[in-house]
Amino acid sequence: MPPPLERTYAPEWVETTARQNGLDRMGVRPSLREYIPELWKRRTFIRVLAISKAQAKNQNTYLGQVWALLTPILNAFVYILIFGFILQVGRAGIENTIAFIVVGVFMFRFFEMSLTAGSKAIRTNMNLVRSVHFPRAVLPIAGVAAELTTLAPALVVMCVIAYFSGLLPNEGAVPLAWRWLLLVPAVLLLWCFCTGVSFIMARVVAQTPDIDNLIPFGARILMYASGVIFSIDHFVGKFSWGWVMEYQPVAVYLSLARSSILNEPAYPLDPVMWLVGLGWAAVFLVGGFLYFWQGEETYGRN
């Protein structure tokens, strides 16, 4: 057994030789100017990864992709039953409880799934991370995009349910209107916001796996604090800090979606809400991206 080779190069020599031979340093974070074009080059990769993930999700069941629609419907059904009809919380200040809860549950589910997808982005793709070199930001983006591809058909179901619930005798009408088209920009803004959140979660969970266990609680708190199943407006007046609950991002996007689809006097189209929604999307997308990028060289260590 020979002794280990005691060989190290002088740092100056390494630097000059590397420069002379045109070598790049590995394992250091690329500058934003390199990172963003590199990420843009992988846009096809993001799309294919997102679609494949969405397809793989329900592969192990008999009904397959039908579950992508069935799960949120069943979810909404449970909440309508409990909060709308038994506890009656969802009735206060709302004319059409069914449509109100359905829109809330479908939109919030997208946020919740994005949160989970973001937190698992690095860990579930460890194999990919440890075998190929690519900008890691691809993973959280693709995770949320996969949720978006499942959301698209669910949105159609959501609109259909909302419309037909308006025909029931004791529920308010939900007439078709041009403003339904506003659902598209509302979802796009929510998508930007969710991508930003998943950037943050991806880095936090990659560094501190314990946080993963707290996510369900956080999501639950946000669900009640955002008025997914009852009208925040109705309760907000009772607190002086009610505006915090009203203008926090998740509540803003729910309100945008509801003002587009529903015919509730409590949710009129509000330009201020749209501006706030735009602001949150920009802040989270840019901030989350920068935060994720700062950890770029550390992913893959665990």
Add this chain to the structure above:
Amino acid sequence: MAAIDTDEDDFEVDAEDLDNTPVAESDSERLSLLVNDLHVTYRVFGAKKVGHGPAKKQTALQKFLSRGASQQGVREVKAVRGISFSARHGESIGIIGVNGSGKSTLLRAIAGLIPPASGSVYVAGDPALLGVNAVLMGDLSGERNIMIGGLALGLTQQQVKDRYQDVVDFAEIGEFVNLPMKSYSSGMGARLRFAISASAVPDILMIDEALSTGDAGFRAKSKARINEVRESAGTVFLVSHSLATVKSMCERVLWVHKGQLVMDGPADEVCKHYKKFVNETKKLAEERAAEK
């Protein structure tokens, strides 16, 4: 250590399977890789003790208390401890060493996939690593994995489509390409991963034991592919337990032991010393077994 035995006997490779054409020397003087004083440290969760022998017995309460008190649940494992070397364009380098000596970690660190704790790695171009463990996505079909792998390597969608048939033919998976990858045998999976990684002709190709899973025909094809990469002035790294494979494919060999480089030189010479070391360890183990 029983694992060492396999190194010596090479029973997974029959000598006559490997063609004995001498490995061509590379003539380029330009460096493609420069590694200086590289240290890699893993963070391991849930480990109580690093080293040999069983851990000290603790009651559940003691375990709970000690974990909260001093973060004993997280351990750092020093997998690579100060390795320096350089490689030239067109060189093919084998990395040998006993199990757990840090070969795979070294490879991953040079590929930029694991951040070094200290030291530096300089590389020309983008390295691609392929290993037996690197499952792409088990739930997806081979077809999808070819697309995802190719795109991850930086190919365009059109390029992947053009090379799709080549990859399938090379991997010899036939109609299995439409089944989820988790239904593949380990050999099929390894062949497909090799074919995907090799489809891009990277500047530096790193192979982690992938060849030991293939049969003789596949090994011959892989060797041809490796030569292609070298001819396009790429560097090839090969981690293998089979000395015969290393000797037939590499001109230069690094011997890694306990995270340190013990020898760096021409393949024949290093392999000779390594074989001697393995034989000694084996003899020692046999003597110990005889004493009991």
